[in-house]
Each structure stands twice: as structure tokens, then as C-alpha cells.
Amino acid sequence: MTSGEIAKLCGVSRATVSRVINNDKNVKAETREMILSIIKENNYVPIAPARRLAGIASNVIGLFVIDINISESTTRVSKSTYFSQLVNFIIDQANNFGFQVLVSIVTSVKQLNEARDLFISRMIFSGIFIGAFNENSQLDDMIISQYPTIIIDRQFKSMVENSNRLVINLDNFEGGYEATQFLIKLGHTRIGHISGDLRKLSGIERYEGYKKALNDANLCFDTNIIREGNFLEDSGYLLAHEILQENITAIFCANDGMAISAIKAIKERGLKVPDDISVIGFDNIVIGNYIMPSLTTVDAPLQDIARECIEALNYFCKNKHFIKNEIKIKTNLVIRESTKEL
Amino acid sequence: MTSGEIAKLCGVSRATVSRVINNDKNVKAETREMILSIIKENNYVPIAPARRLAGIASNVIGLFVIDINISESTTRVSKSTYFSQLVNFIIDQANNFGFQVLVSIVTSVKQLNEARDLFISRMIFSGIFIGAFNENSQLDDMIISQYPTIIIDRQFKSMVENSNRLVINLDNFEGGYEATQFLIKLGHTRIGHISGDLRKLSGIERYEGYKKALNDANLCFDTNIIREGNFLEDSGYLLAHEILQENITAIFCANDGMAISAIKAIKERGLKVPDDISVIGFDNIVIGNYIMPSLTTVDAPLQDIARECIEALNYFCKNKHFIKNEIKIKTNLVIRESTKEL
């Protein structure tokens, strides 16, 4: 079914049908009604590629989960609860605004090229990037500097000022600070940290928050009770076993997955959570509420990130530029049972 | 940049450029080389909508996560680890085969209409549906009977034979049977069951497997120790508390999320896993390996499902029909610490 056929059925020209579809005001009300009803009756939907070719911009957003393989590991960060949830929220929100979402998982430079091709071929009008390392000049040069993009979890400063670019971040620093400060208020002075991947902004900033809180409380900063993890359960488990050989009473883990597996390590060593060791995570994944003891954590409002993303994109469609260049989302401490006063 | 500009740079016609892009054999080898190098040099990528319009089929797959709201609950099944993982694997696999994936979360009949429009507007050439209720005539009538689709977790029998349709399922029955049989072999005779959503095939079949195993072992089937859950953590927790008022020594939960939260309920009642109650889940989500005790479960090879999906679609692209109508994926028992000999 084409607009020509609809036009014939309606006894008007294709131009008029097109006007109705595009909400052009220059159509007599009753003509519009009539055409609309015939369209509905016939389940007519315009052929998207034809509209695209004629100049109507795509309504498809590219959502790119950057997951360049870390070392030999076959586990992928893109498979973590955190990413999956965020992807989900973004899709959901996008659909509510009438956008479609093309999701790609980028695990190699080749796929980064394919991502760029999606812009060039006009499949997508904009892209959202999550999971990239804080420094990634390839990504910057090939895509971010060329096309309208939203970047999640990446430093704003490193990028050239540009109204085609928006950076959205959690306030990871504040979250890390609050988590650590909370432990300090409970009386802990020997607080270990299992960080996230320190090539990612969230890993860096949560760690920085931890350091600042220790410093503000005049507690000594001891690298013996700090380990660099990678946000995956595995590293939380392994590194907790290491840290536990030191003298500590609490651990701040840079995400919940690592916190849960750290708890396993703690229990395996015959210690109790929170009686012997307090544990606090980050993200607030669902399952954290269902383990024993339930997990104290820092809630990352992923839904807010998704909303900001799509609202910004919606504005961009109308105005051809973003209204801001940077958005920061507040986190919230969620106190449960894995932490205890000393 | 258009094929015309490339043609000019190469001193050939647009037709020849088009031929090399589409791998037509009727191009002199050296001409092809030359054109290819100019294309690469200029980062030329054909405008996708123009190719579509000219008749080249879309390479975009629609991936629809059906999640019509159950009751008043705001929690969504589409946000569960299981779905997220599967979606991820499918995207990954699709990208490897050169397909793009448009993901939609369908939470209303309106969005079901939008899904259909994606086919009509030629945005996608095929769709993969997951999460639908076993009986959903709307979905069948509007989409599945009209367009080439792959359906995951739905009964084959209810659909008309058609080479444009492929059903892929886990062997949920066998998985449920094995899980229950394993508990029986450990000496358990009072085995409770917290089922999944019984409007979904996976919920039904896992339950059926449980029943059959009891029956084959001549154990009594007692509805007092069975509850209908909905695959979400919440229901596992609540229903475990109910079941635990009965006399049981083991619970088979229809997925890991419910199993983990059932363990919480068990512990809250002062009982121990596995000493007092054995628990077995289904799916084998990552975190199950990191709780204490680690979770015995039935592994659902989601990666296999994804591979079958994309291979089938790849075949479909070349042959305009699927090679089979139904694929069943075997599950595997994963024995860990949450189960124990009586």
C-alpha cells in the first residue's frame, strides 16, 4: 500500500495525503478527517526509507554499548545487570517518545567503524554511547567529534565544546564519598576499597570519592587495603580474599556485583557480615535486596539517566542542538543490613 | 558523499560503482580494486534508505520483548537478568552476522501496533519475539501470521504451519524434570515448587516437568506445597514464606531470581540451606554462583538460543523461508551447594 493508492481511494493527490501524514496545517479539516480514516482503515503506514530519502530525518537512535575486551577475559561488562538495565530503560523511554532504538555491542575497532557507518548511511540520526573508557581518542575522532552524540560515563573536559554533544554522568564522586562517609560514621577506620575498572570514569570517580572521605575524616589512606577490580563478580571475589588478609572492618565495593561476591569471600573465611565486616556496594541492583544480609548500597537512578537522554534527544530533534552539554545525576544511599556500627 | 561522486572520482558510471558495492561479478578486477580503494579513501557508505527504496531488503531485525503489564505491578519481567542476557546475546550474534537489531519493549497493545508498523514501513525484514504469553491471539493475528518471525518460549502447536515462522524453545520440561529428579535422588520426598508465570510456556513446562518427576517416583503430588509465582524475586520471597509453613525439605523454583529470594525467606525463618531445606533454581544467572550457598540450578544456554536465531535468520535471508519450524535447546543441571542429600 502506497500513498498513491490512499490518494486514489480518497480522490485527492498524493501531496495532500503527504500533508496529512506530516501534520501540515494547509489541509481542510474535513479532508484531513476523511484521509485519516481511510489510512486507518487500510492500515497504511508510509514506507520509511522513502520518507528518509525524501528528506525526513530518521527517528532511530543508535545505542552503542562499548565493550572492547579487557585482556583475555571472555566475560563482558555489557552483560552485567547494570548495563542491561540501563539499555532497557533507554529503550523504554525512547519508545515512549516515538523513537526507535538500534542497539549495537561494540567489541572491536571494526565494530566501531560499523557504528560510524550507521551515521553515514543515515540509519540513525544520533547515538548514545555507554561503557567507553574515559580516554578513547579513536571513539572521539571517528564519531563523537563528527555526529550528534550523548555519552554516558565519560569525562566532559576531554571533549571539545560543541552543541552536538551531551555528557550524562552519575555523580559517582559524591556517591563514593557518601558511601565511605557512612562507614566512617559507623565508626569504621580501616575501610578497604575494591574499585571498578579505573579506565572508566565511574571507576575513577567512586575511588576519588572514597579517598576524599577518608581524607576529610583524617583517616590514613592505605593502598594495602585497596585493589583495582573491573566491575565483574569474579574480581570482587578474588580481590576480597586478598584484602581480607589485611586488618579491616569494612569494604566499599565499586558496584553491587563485586560487593555480593566479596560477601561470599568474607563468609568463606569464616567471618560474618556485618558483624565482622561491613560491606557497601554501588548501583542498587534488584538482587541486592534479596541476599542475606541485604546489601547496603548507593542507588544509581538509571531511569533518570534514561529520561535525560531521551528528553535531550527530543529537544535536539526540534532545535538541532542540545540545550546543555553536561548533566549530572544525583545518587542516594540505601541503607540495609550489610553494614553495622562498630 | 553519493555513489555519483564516487563514480566521478573513478571515471566510471554510478552503475559500476553500484555493482562493486553489491558484489556483482560483472566488473573487471582492476576496475573493482580501483573503485574499492576510492570508496575506502573517502569513507563512502551508501545511503541505506536509498538502497532500501531501490529494492535491497533491510538488514535490520526487530527484537520485541513482550511485557504486557501483569496486574498493578510496576516491576517488569523485561528487566530481569534472564531477558537482558538473552537480548544481549542476540544482538551480539546478529552484529557478527552483519545484521542490525532494533529493540522494542512492548508493554501495551498500542506498542504491538507500532511493532507491526515496523514491518509495514519496511524498517525491519523480520522479528524476534520473546516474553509473550503462550496464548495471545492478538500477537498471532496482527504479526506472527503475517510476517516472518521467530518466537521464543511459545508453544508451536497453537500456530499454523508456515515456513515463515520459527519457534525456538528451551527444553523446559526436561529441565524441570531433571531438577526435580535430582532432588528425589537426594532422598527428598516433600518437594515444594514455586512456579513461573503459568501463562508463559516456560512456566507451564517447568511445572509439568516437576509433576512428571514426582509421578515417576511415585511421590504424592500435593498442591499445598506448590505456588504460582511470576518469575520475579518478589514472588519467590513471598511464596517461599507461605510454602515453608508446610512440611517440606526442598523447593524447586522456576528461576534463579525466585530461588535466591526463597533462600532469603528460608534463612529468615531460622532454617538453613541446604541443611534444612534444599533449593534449586533455573536459568543459571551469574550471581547464583556468588551467593552463599551457591545455587544449584538448571543452565539455560541462552547463547545457543541466540545462535539458532541468527543462523536461522541468515538462512532465511538467502532462501526466503526457514529450514525448520521448531528448535529445542537442551538444558544442563548445574550442581552447587544449595542442595544436599537428605
Added chain:
DNA sequence: CTGAAAGCGCTAACAA
């Protein structure tokens, strides 16, 4: 308020 006609960038049949 409506119609005629040109053009978006590509492919494919036909000619050469």
C-alpha cells in the same frame, strides 16, 4: 486549500 512535477540516492534491466 490542493495538485503537478521535480528530486532524494540507489538498483537493475536493457543496450551497447
Added chain:
DNA sequence: TTGTTAGCGCTTTCAG
């Protein structure tokens, strides 16, 4: 082996 040309289905000036 290559070029010419006619669409694909839509939007959008420009006339009326």
C-alpha cells in the same frame, strides 16, 4: 565489461 535510463515511494516547492 560498462553506461543509460527508468523507477522505488515519499516530500516539497511552485502554481493555481
